[in-house]
Amino acid sequence: MTPFTFKTPPVSRRAFITGIAATGLFAMVGCSSKPKAEVDITTQNFGAMENFAADTQFKSTEALNLGLLWTDWPDTPVKDSWEIFKEIKSRTNVTLDLTHIPFSDAKEKRSLLISAGDAPSIIPLIYTGEEEAFVSSGAVLPLSDYSDMMPNFKKYATEWDLEAMVENLRQSDGKYYMMPGLQEVSVPVFSVVLRKDVFEEVGGGIPDTWDELRTAMLKIKEKYPDSYPLADGFEGQSLLNYAARAFGTQAGWGFGNGMMWDESAGKFKYAATSDEYKEMVTYFHGLVEDGLLDVESMTAADAGGGNATVSEKFANSKIFAASGSTNTAIEYSIALDKTLGAGAYKVGLVPPPSGPAGNIVEPRNFWHGFMISSKAKDEPNFLALLQFLDWFYYNPEARELLRWGVEGKHYTKDAAGTITLNKEFSLDARNLNPDGKTDLEVDLGFATFPSESTESRKLKESYSTPEDVEYIDAVLSTRTPLAPTPPAPLEEGELEQASLTATPLKDTVDTNTLKFILGQRDLSEWGAFVKELEGQGLAGYVDLMNNARERFAAKA
DSSP, rough: OOOOOOOOOOOHHHHHHHHHHGGGGGOOOOSOOOOOOOOOOOGGOOOOOTTTOTTSSOSSSOEEEEEEEEEEEEEEETTTTHHHHHHHHHSSSSSEEEEEEEGGHHHHHHHHHHHHHOOEEEEEOOOOOGGGGGGGTTOOOGGGOOOOGGGGHHHHHHHHHHHHHHHOOOOOSOOOOEEEEEEESSSOEEEEEEEEEHHHHSSOOOBBBBHHHHHHHHHHHHHSSTOOOOOSSTTTTHHHHHHHHTTSSSSSGTTTTTTEETTTEEEEEEEEGGHHHHHHHHHHHHHHHHTOSHHHHHHHTTSOOOHHHHHHHHHHSSEEEEEEEEHHHHHHOOOOOHHTTTTTTOOEEEEEEEEEOOOOOOOOOOEEEEBBGGGGGEEEEEEHHHHHHHHHOOOOHHHHHHHHOOOTTTTTEOOOOOOEEEETBBBBTTTTSSSSEEETTTTOOTSSSSGGBBBHHHHHHHHHOOOHHHHHHHHHHOOOOOOOOOOOOOHHHHHHHHHHHHHHHHHHHHHHHHHHHHTTSOOOGHHHHHHHHHTTTHHHHHHHHHHHHHHHHHOO
């Protein structure tokens, strides 16, 4: 999802959607019946353009109202005056009718709306895996049937070498039911944010491995004995997510359904029972024993308010390394300006440290995309809806509009394509033009979650600090993304069976992972932990997933 997230909450937003991405595989199953009839889209072309093509402006030939599900974040409530919707209407002749769901329980509310058939046509903020629960019920449409109507999507999936990843979205019936956000370059959104000045002066340099990080933090702890140098701020989910890859496993936000592909065996195994998972847990338990990991940050709920406690500790030299994104680094910088003064420190995101598995990071990822409610297929404007979404999600001019607003009014762009925000406008989430009277996001609705979905590298770098660009370059040049997990889509009768087993298994894993790390359960009980999982039906679950993989591979 996941998206993956920050002041009070760009960090929280990305944390929220990344968490959804990790847990959404077995969401509530819809209850409507699966449609059988094929759609003759040529007869549902009200408002559609005759010669719609990639990199062209979509404009409906008739005024349209299209429904869209909108998640309300606490720090960016939608305003009637938001210019983004007026600009979209001006350019496309489309009015977006929003159905609002709150940040606090967005996933549950979304599932209820879809299951009841009450969701609007456009269902955004969907990460790969979240669509699977709605496939068998027919609650959402097979978008692979309509990809030929989306020229921007096809163009950029090809140009950015994402076609094979798109193929991996296919479900057991050979179709895919969500359109993903496309990223020209993909690097982990979350990694370690460091007080680089302290690590360079006290810790002996910027660490490249988890062992080097531990050695550096021991030196920092010696100079700052009241500190706990490393923190998470996201209930351990972020830290374990990016750390796990370097240990050869998956955990935290990246745990997903728990299935880890064993290349040598050619089948899945359950991540939490692997030797690699135990080695990762043992490492972090050792950090707790040595007073190097802030325990509070591993347990305190984020709850949509940002990791404010970690930010405060970071600003007061109680923490010197913490999980975060490039936006989190900005948040910490703003806090440090108040305690140390601008220019008295150096903060930045560094590539996820290497570990026993090598310089490995998460697989190349999509970002959040969308599903379409099945009822949309019956509307006379169905083709226009597809054309609008193709423009909205994948057209470069639309992407720039959603991120920056209107050229000439909100920003300027020089001959090299460098974007500069006009001085009367600010973007507080990125600490841009803090003296500007009008915030691009909060006051006008630009740079909200729709802007994150699809990005060229140039667009991503347009709002990034030099440190952000340095992070992107460093990851791309020094880290290797893990190969994508082979698809193993479940059939209709298997989904509930998998959910009934996978959910309690994951609950047991999450609970005991923290207990082992925090010393609330002795590592000598690891064998007993594995037996507890086996008692919850682990073997049958693993067999189910391996059978699904074999079945899908045989059809390919």
